[in-house]
Amino acid sequence: MIEIEKSQSLYRRALKSIPGGVNSPVRACQSVGADPLFIDRARGCFIQDVDGNEYIDYIGSWGPMILGHRHPAVMEAIAAVMERGTSFGAPTDLEIQLAEMIIEAVASVDVVRMVNSGTEATMSAIRLARGVTGRDLIIKFDGCYHGHADTLLVAAGSGVATLGIPGSPGVPEDVARNTLSLTFNDADAVRKVMDAKGDTVACIIVEPVAGNMGVVRPAAEFLENLRELTQQHGTLLIFDEVMTGFRVAYGGAQSLYGIEPDLSCFGKIIGGGLPVGAYGGRADIMEQIAPQGPVYQAGTLSGNPLAMAAGIATLQQLKKDGVYESLAATTGRLAAGLAAVAERAGVAVRTDHVGSMLGMFFTDREVSNFEDAKSCDLGLFSSFYQAMRQQGIYIAPSQFEALFVSTAHGREQIDATLDAAGRVFAQLARLTG
Numbered sequence: 001m002i003e004i005e006k007s008q009s010l011y012r013r014a015l016k017s018i019p020g021g022v023n024s025p026v027r028a029c030q031s032v033g034a035d036p037l038f039i040d041r042a043r044g045c046f047i048q049d050v051d052g053n054e055y056i057d058y059i060g061s062w063g064p065m066i067l068g069h070r071h072p073a074v075m076e077a078i079a080a081v082m083e084r085g086t087s088f089g090a091p092t093d094l095e096i097q098l099a100e101m102i103i104e105a106v107a108s109v110d111v112v113r114m115v116n117s118g119t120e121a122t123m124s125a126i127r128l129a130r131g132v133t134g135r136d137l138i139i140k141f142d143g144c145y146h147g148h149a150d151t152l153l154v155a156a157g158s159g160v161a162t163l164g165i166p167g168s169p170g171v172p173e174d175v176a177r178n179t180l181s182l183t184f185n186d187a188d189a190v191r192k193v194m195d196a197k198g199d200t201v202a203c204i205i206v207e208p209v210a211g212n213m214g215v216v217r218p219a220a221e222f223l224e225n226l227r228e229l230t231q232q233h234g235t236l237l238i239f240d241e242v243m244t245g246f247r248v249a250y251g252g253a254q255s256l257y258g259i260e261p262d263l264s265c266f267g268k269i270i271g272g273g274l275p276v277g278a279y280g281g282r283a284d285i286m287e288q289i290a291p292q293g294p295v296y297q298a299g300t301l302s303g304n305p306l307a308m309a310a311g312i313a314t315l316q317q318l319k320k321d322g323v324y325e326s327l328a329a330t331t332g333r334l335a336a337g338l339a340a341v342a343e344r345a346g347v348a349v350r351t352d353h354v355g356s357m358l359g360m361f362f363t364d365r366e367v368s369n370f371e372d373a374k375s376c377d378l379g380l381f382s383s384f385y386q387a388m389r390q391q392g393i394y395i396a397p398s399q400f401e402a403l404f405v406s407t408a409h410g411r412e413q414i415d416a417t418l419d420a421a422g423r424v425f426a427q428l429a430r431l432t433g
């Protein structure tokens with residue numbers, strides 16, 4: 001039995017000074033009925049809690065740690081900048097270097113602006129889309145998460161074509177009404193809305209591979225339809241690649257599906273574990289951003305040299321030949337193995353992966369949108385989460401997240417994970433009879 005007394009003591013203390021004891025809600029593990037682990041350190045694919053328990057880590061800080069924790073090249077890059085300082089509030093050569101690497105990697109990006117989080121990236125891209133089109137309405141998709149800006153914390157309205165309703169207290173009605181949330185993978189619903197209102201829609205924003213409802217691939221032609229419909233109506237297409245960027249391929253999901261959006265958002269991996277976000281795209285659009293153009297956006301720590309150095313070092317490793325093929329092969333073995341051990345135990349689980357982003361749903365049905373994802377056996381997922389943590393396997397504490405494999409996950413760790421899953425599925429099968 002893994003004991004977590006020190007974590008629990010820290011959690012009780014944290015609850016007195018931090019809302020919910022955490023600085024981001026999902027970390028509280030509320031949806032899986034567990035107490036959060038407080039982490040002491042990490043290395044490679046391993047993470048260690050304050051009680052000294054070690055786990056194989058499939059959260060990877062929610063995506064950034066694609067090289068594993070404390071990769072030597074990343075740590076050396078950060079240390080080298082620390083010799084010079086930590087933040088200047090002025091341009092440095094490092095932000096040019098990272099911008100040039102992103103532009104070289106992603107065909108649709110001519111110009112890119114650094115910010116400090118994925119939320120800032122998507123929020124700014126939407127303001128830019130509204131600014132250049134002069135339109136207010138935006139379209140997103142249920143189950144896609146783009147950060148916590150008001151305009152994106154919107155749930156689907158009662159009917160498909162009715163306008164959004166606030167997804168959180170504090171989001172004003174008159175903000176929500178400018179956001180339409182449709183069903184992911186339902187191209188007909190998008191076509192219907194665009195035929196009716198397309199000339200008033202500033203942008204459509206989408207996760208090209210959804211990673212915030214579990215992992216859900218785009219249906220055939222879905223992304224192509226979005227590209228065609230937005231072009232028809234002078235609407236901008238924004239790919240939110242905060243999770244998929246440099247995760248599923250060096251050129252992001254857009255390079256896998258051969259779609260060129262007008263704007264793309266990045267985060268996570270491009271900061272190598274330090275706070276970062278970025279948005280970029282067509283030069284004629286990006287030149288509208290202040291100080292070159294009238295659309296305002298700013299940030300004290302944007303382009304922070306430590307984050308830039310960590311991002312550059314990370315992308316330099318990812319550029320090497322064979323990295324993504326190896327990540328996909330390792331993840332494929334894990335996905336197939338999990339499905340096999342679940343089937344052997346008689347537990348209904350569907351797995352899928354795109355590159356090193358892996359999803360598993362506790363259902364025997366196809367999952368192609370958020371309604372499908374919500375119909376999975378969330379209770380069984382919670383039991384799986386808790387039992388796997390007891391086996392030393394650290395996965396996201398929510399059915400609506402992804403598992404991330406890093407270059408530091410070796411055959412031994414995948415085998416250990418599959419052995420643990422075999423024991424857990426057998427245990428669950430006995431419990432559920």
Ligand code: KE4
Pocket residue numbers: 024025026027062116117118119120122145146147148207211212240241242243244267268277401
């Ligand atoms: P941040 O503001 O958290 O850096 O990025 C927001 C964001 C934007 N777009 C996508 C596709 C994202 O996945 C995210 C953030 N992802 C979540 C996990 N799915 C971050 C974890 C958290 O909220 O603590």
